[in-house]
Amino acid sequence: MINYAINNLVLPKKINFINSRITDKVSHFLFFLNGMIVIGVLVGIFILLVFSAIPAFKEIKILEFLFGLEWNPTSYVEEKFGIVPMLVSTFMVTLGSLCIAVPIGIGTAAYLSDVANGRTREFVKPIVEMLAAIPSVVIGFLGIVLVGPFIAKIFNVPNGLNAVNGSILLAVMALPTIISISEDALISVPKAYEQASLALGATKWQTVIQVKVPAALSGIIAACMLGMGRAIGETMTVLMATGCAPAMPKSFLGPVSTLTSTIAIELGEVAYNTKHYYALFAIGLVLFFITFLINLVSEIVLHKYEQVHR
């Protein structure tokens, strides 16, 4: 009787044990597979980009591509494949957007982490995150019908399809990233810093600006760089709002054509498997390297900052 009872008790436990070992292994394998899929997709995209871009350089000199000042792939007279105007445009729009988004972003983050009371924060934070959910087409549309005419009026230019417009819109799109990561960085500054600063007689303002922001600086820098990555890679918005003239940009109030918008606007109609088609993939490769570099640097900075605080 007792034996029977023990057997009955033990047996299911044994099975459970074996079962859990199997599930453990299976789930381990599944998660491993998931990770591998992500890596596989990334590597796949990279390989595809490289192989589609290589044929371009059979016909275009690589130096001419990287340092050429003119992009005119379907010319009536002479085809030109230089991406410098696009690099400059991308740089201008990104710089402009950071000039707008960084101060506002850090300010909002500091407000949320140190000034706002709990209730306000509960209210504001989801709204900031909602900003990230607005489709880029919608923001681009706002750029055409709202921001564009506004810029035209203020700066007294004939139209608002220019780098300023693109910068403003991209700033809006980079804000959620910058705000939420900066806020995390500010919040995870040890309480002791703040208390020590206040105990020494510093005001709240001084504490935030001179103690907390410097302490969270690497996190904030990483936030800004991730925001920058967003701005560089954004396509639809700049395509709609910046005019996309391929000429070398002369001012922030003139039209610009970024790497992304050139690819997007030309790929749809390009003759298949031609020099121009491959050249667009080559631009994609350049863009890939730029965003990869930015993300890598921001990851390193972010990682460093995590180590400092642990």
Added chain:
Amino acid sequence: MLHDQVILLKKVKKSQKEGMKMKKIKSTLLIMLFISMTSISNAQDMIQIKGSDTLINLVQKLAEVYMQENPGKYISVSGGGSGTGVAGLINSKCDIADASRLMKDKEIKQAQALGVEPKRVVIAIDGLSIISNKNNPVKELTVDQVGKIFRGEVKNWNEIGGLNKPITLYGRQSNSGTFDFMVSEILKGDHASTMNRMNGNSQIVEAIEQDSSGIGYVGVGYAKEATGITVIRIATKAGGKYVSPLVFENVITGEYPISRPLNQYVNGAPKKNVRDFIDFELGIKGQQIVEEMGFFPIPQEYKDFNKQSLGN
């Protein structure tokens, strides 16, 4: 297959007497069956059309009416540009490619290398209208002036009898069919590199409504509906008669100089269902729709061309 459906329906009816759970499961199964069946039958004889953004609204309308008149026939129409359509035809990803330009020699060679024999059919004529803001006093231009403006040689409206205002150019992206047409037929040279490249006709109209210094080109269909713009009257040469593309006869007779054929490409002699649809497009009803959508019906010379191309 229909038989199976009826049986399932009967079964569902029976199951109404049974428990609610059963009913739910069975009806979901039935819905799934329906979906899978329709998608299978779609895939079998659905006509895939891909290509030019200038043509997409027209072809969609043609397909809609055709499907209404011929229940059981399915046509899917998508845009993406003339290049996308042609690439689709070359790779046998679509049955008909819409193209607002001609296929390039390179593309034809590629197609032939893959065993595709592109045949061109002209389904409509498009008058390209030159538009400016409605507050701009310049309402008439010659073809030569249009060329100078878009090549960037004329930079201020006062050089062509307008106000002292720099000209802002709006055009399409390079290698759009419309862009191609302007380059090879009107400009005979390159667009000014300062021209804004807009992603589609309606964006050009939108921009010019707001920009009093702007000039651009769009399909007549897009210009007809818009309110804040002037459709500029064009003369073939200085001293000639300035005519508007909004008047039907001007484009048909060729008196309005900036017009072009809109094409579809098919692979060799098309299959019956594809041929059927093309015959519909070229027929009286189809050409009526062409007119309703703001394009122009094809003249006799293209009718003859189509017959030759499709080989009756």
